[in-house]
Amino acid sequence: MTVTHRSRILGVGMALPKNVVTNHDLAKKMETSHEWIVERTGIETRYWVEPGETGASMGAEAAKEALANASVDVKDVDLIIYATLSPDFNFPGTGVFVQRALGLRDIPCLDIRQQCTGFIYGLSIADAYIRTGMFKNILLIGSEVHSTGLDVSTSGRDVTVLFGDGAGAVVIGRATDDKHMILSTHIHADGADAEILWTEYPASARHPRISAEAMAERKHYPTMEGKRVFKHAVTKMPASIMEGMVTNNLKLTDIDMMIPHQANLRINQMVGQMIGLPPEKMHNTIMKWGNTTAASIPMCFYDAIKVGKVKQGDLICFVAFGAGLTWGSAFVRF
Numbered sequence: 001m002t003v004t005h006r007s008r009i010l011g012v013g014m015a016l017p018k019n020v021v022t023n024h025d026l027a028k029k030m031e032t033s034h035e036w037i038v039e040r041t042g043i044e045t046r047y048w049v050e051p052g053e054t055g056a057s058m059g060a061e062a063a064k065e066a067l068a069n070a071s072v073d074v075k076d077v078d079l080i081i082y083a084t085l086s087p088d089f090n091f092p093g094t095g096v097f098v099q100r101a102l103g104l105r106d107i108p109c110l111d112i113r114q115q116c117t118g119f120i121y122g123l124s125i126a127d128a129y130i131r132t133g134m135f136k137n138i139l140l141i142g143s144e145v146h147s148t149g150l151d152v153s154t155s156g157r158d159v160t161v162l163f164g165d166g167a168g169a170v171v172i173g174r175a176t177d178d179k180h181m182i183l184s185t186h187i188h189a190d191g192a193d194a195e196i197l198w199t200e201y202p203a204s205a206r207h208p209r210i211s212a213e214a215m216a217e218r219k220h221y222p223t224m225e226g227k228r229v230f231k232h233a234v235t236k237m238p239a240s241i242m243e244g245m246v247t248n249n250l251k252l253t254d255i256d257m258m259i260p261h262q263a264n265l266r267i268n269q270m271v272g273q274m275i276g277l278p279p280e281k282m283h284n285t286i287m288k289w290g291n292t293t294a295a296s297i298p299m300c301f302y303d304a305i306k307v308g309k310v311k312q313g314d315l316i317c318f319v320a321f322g323a324g325l326t327w328g329s330a331f332v333r334f
């Protein structure tokens with residue numbers, strides 16, 4: 001028997017830490033300025049957790065809102081997919097902590113590690129599971145706590161000013177018509193430049209996993225070759241968008257809203273210009289939330305719905321690029 005269900009996004013939710021961190025706050029800790037950060041990245045504020053706020057607690061909060069907006073009872077969730085580059089603990093994965101916070105037991109929890117492309121990979125996995133008929137309602141969560149792992153001294157300023165904490169979640173269920181469905185997902189990776197954006201320590205590949213020497217050299221903080229990352233992003237994101245448009249036989253004018261990963265406003269503006277997308281057809285939230293990695297797309301999508309830029313039935317293009325390197329796109333009729 002062939003089972004061919006299609007999937008759709010039923011509801012969206014998000015959560016933020018309470019504590020807002022402005023560029024001026026950062027300038028008190030490192031040599032930087034509000035003007036430098038805004039000019040290069042567009043970021044004005046980001047939110048950073050305080051003790052007690054975790055990836056799991058924000059993920060659960062976002063999930064509850066997504067379930068309420070989807071009108072899906074938490075007991076009807078068949079699978080949790082949790083995308084992050086910043087798990088709460090080394091192991092087990094954070095998905096089980098979200099499961100526990102939601103009062104669920106027994107259902108599978110799948111943690112995935114594709115950084116800023118995590119949400120697109122998660123959508124692709126959820127779509128495939130629903131198409132086979134294996135699962136009916138899937139909770140996909142992107143959640144990140146960057147702030148506890150960032151170098152807030154001047155030596156870490158190129159990376160630290162970019163990142164924010166937060167969570168976004170969607171409920172993915174079966175489509176009942178072709179007006180609301182995930183049309184396509186395309187996911188890619190290339191490990192050739194894996195080290196241009198990474199955190200080397202602590203690592204099971206190192207003996208010992210962490211040492212005073214490694215910490216003195218600040219190797220437990222993320223490092224990035226910013227210009228190379230930028231170039232990859234403005235190459236791979238337009239290519240991913242085109243790939244999805246060709247697959248679905250779409251014109252640029254068919255897209256109602258582009259929801260790109262929020263890494264840098266300048267990257268997104270350049271991607272828009274390269275493909276000829278009118279600026280009003282792209283939504284950005286990096287100015288207020290910074291780069292929240294796997295959470296950035298569902299948070300930006302949530303915001304676009306909230307401000308009335310996206311409504312049911314709209315054709316949405318999600319596109320992302322991140323460490324790995326990883327990249328991909330998803331076309332969705334919401």
Ligand SMILES: CC(C)(COP(=O)(O)OP(=O)(O)OC[C@H]1O[C@@H](n2cnc3c(N)ncnc32)[C@H](O)[C@@H]1OP(=O)(O)O)[C@@H](O)C(=O)NCCC(=O)NCCS
Pocket residue numbers: 031032033036037040041116157158159161224225226227229230233263264267291321322323
């Ligand atoms: C990080 C990024 C904004 C830096 O911008 P850039 O124009 O490449 O800047 P550079 O790295 O060449 O640095 C220019 C100068 O600013 C300095 N600088 C770096 N970070 C700074 C900061 N936060 N504040 C002030 N000055 C800073 C550098 O030290 C350098 O100084 P120098 O000229 O004296 O050596 C940019 O490369 C970028 O956005 N890259 C992509 C990042 C990204 O998207 N990552 C996530 C991918 S998912």
